[in-house]
Amino acid sequence: MANGNQPFVQFKNVQKTYDGEILVVKDLNLDIENGEFLTMLGPSGSGKTTCLMMLAGFETPTQGQIMLGDTELNNVPPHKRGIGMVFQNYALFPHMSVAENLAFPLEVRKMSKAETEQKVNRALDMVELGAFGDRRPGQLSGGQQQRVALARALVFEPDLVLMDEPLGALDKNLREQMQYEIKHIHENLGMSVVYVTHDQSEALTMSDRIAVFNDGKIQQLAKPADLYERPDNAFVAQFIGENNRLSGKVTAVNGTGCTVEVAGNAVQSLKVNISGQGDTSTLSIRPERVQLAPEPGSLPNIFDGKVLELIYLGDHIRCRMSCCGDDEFIVKVPNTHQHTSIAKGDDVRVGWEIDDCRALDA
Amino acid sequence: MAAITENDGMMRAADGTPLKQALARATRMNKARAFLLTTPLLAFILVTFILPIGLMLFRSIDTPEVSAAFPKTLAILQEWDGNDLPGEDAYASFASEMQELASDRDTRSMISRAGTRLNYIQSGFRSLMNKTSRRIQRVEEPPFKEAFIKIDKRWGEADTWKTIRQAGSRYSTRAYLNALDLTTSPDGEIVAQPEIKQIYVTLFERTIWVSIGVTVACIALAYPISYLLATLPSGTSNLLMIFVLLPFWTSLLVRTTSWIVLLQTNGVINDILVWIGIVGDDSRIQMIYNMTGTFIAMTHILLPFMVLPLYSVMKTIPRDHMRAARSLGANPMIAFMRIYLPQTVAGVGAGSILVFILAIGYYITPALVGGQDGQLISNIIEYHMKKSLNWGLAAALGGILLAGVLALYWLYNRIVGISNMKLG
Incomplete structure (x- = not known):
């Protein structure tokens, strides 16, 4: 989708305000490369989730442009963006079985029944939940639900997947295990991932690059090692490690x-x-x-x-x-x-x- | 204490008693205390709810008047083949029983009560009984048959006696038959009432249709409001909630009468329409004292009962569900139909059953704004309770209503499951 040296996703001078008084995102410029795992890291209220929501299409930028490849996304409704998303509390549909949850994005794309079934099974196998297709989300543990949510965001093979603090509700051990799992899935499938978290160790573990947010601005955008060893300003130095x-x-x-x-x-x-x-x-x-x-x-x-x-x-x-x-x-x-x-x-x-x-x- | 397993495989506590028994003993005290706490409410419900309903339902099949007044005559009539007129012995016993009852001030009213009961079966019977009981006093010796026929020639018809024989059974389902526009012929066959007397089935049908209509209107009005309430920021939604609840804090009578002010021919709405020029001054719309008035006022009054369960269900649906559906490629319409709507079914069901059950027994609003054709079944029950004093029929109508509601409840439980009902 991205051609030549043009970045895959581009935020151009993006600003966002909810009340017309306070800018929650101040003049954001950010390029995301194709296939990259980019983490937006910052304390709560730093504007990172707002950026993600603008990219997903649930919030509109007050000013500026968001580009996906050559298309300007500002006026594209969320369902036409083809961006997968994993939500903080999984947002699995409780009235559908796991397999139906996974089939949903394929059905709305009018995919044939055989192909749908094949893709759903493949996605379930990928997250090692092959035997759980008939269960309801409510019958699964938190970690299993998280994997279903992940599989659902990936089953329609999007080029870009957004994750909004997806591991926030899991306990420590499970969280670490899932970090590696998500990292490996990213390496295998090669899609771009934009990941939002306030947990610095999570960001350091998984990311290709980390954008540290504070006060509506990117404080530093760098590789994990650079961020830790060569912080640009006092906030980053204090926030990371x-x-x-x-x-x-x-x-x-x-x-x-x-x-x-x-x-x-x-x-x-x-x-x-x-x-x-x-x-x-x-x-x-x-x-x-x-x-x-x-x-x-x-x-x-x-x-x-x-x-x-x-x-x-x-x-x-x-x-x-x-x-x-x-x-x-x-x-x-x-x-x-x-x-x-x-x-x-x-x-x-x-x-x-x-x-x-x-x-x-x- | 650790449980040990004996040879019989039963789990036992440390002292050797079976574990289940030990558990029951340990929790007995708590169970007894919990039961004790509920006894006042239990007694209250028994005395003020179960007992009156039971007594009223009993009244619908209890027909003691005729059998109490004329036991001997009825015994003779049981032997009668019903082809010709009954024999002289029946007339004689009827005369003597009447004379006996009339002689005592305390028992005299039994004749007129029996007359009233007979009158429910055959109109004109009450006056016949009163007339006969007055005149039969002067007849002292046989033949009584001729004397009766002389008093009124209806005593010379077999049907009159058959009616008495029918009314003589201690219990009967006649009230229920009447409530369904049916009656029995003198020979005991179930036949339809004469067309002019068929009103109850029509009224039941009307009540059910109005209730369904009100329920549907409530769903249509309450769904968007509840959605707003559940999704708006809490400050705004609290304010909206007060508007929804405001009717709850206002007297039902005040709300109903304010609809009269609004809807009547010279009311606010008609005045505005005339002023704008949509309708002419001479063709004002009749919106009250008919079905329209009943429908509008009932919908308004029952709306909160739909909003509250819907709201409580919608409140539990995370905003992320719709977002997830959108991000997965569903347009807003599909996302709503396939993700949001199915999750609100429990709320719609709970609200519907609540509104429908309240609507089906609604009384005061149709009574005030219903006029002639806006009357519902509860208004006719009230009529029989207070005006015609036919409590048996009133109880039967109420019993049918109760059975209908219970059937509906059963159906709902089968389809949706009562445990899925969320009332807030």
């Missing part, structure tokens, strides 16, 4: 690096999202990149710290410290044979590399 934040003032800028003064300590950091000297900045340091008791001089940033609290978590120990004026400074100590033994109240030096310390907006 755990993060130590140190607030300070930029005192010097030199090439790709800069010096930020935090509570009297000069911290050498990577210049990412500051305009220049005199700016206030938030430094972002991942807890697992902080080293305990480094050799003096081995790292550019070494400061004094004091252990306030230790929490044993099995694979690692969470150590809450006071460092650079921050009492919530977290260090993750891996639970290995040679890990430094520390106790509450100890004075320990901590240190980190310049590359692991990103100077972001305040």
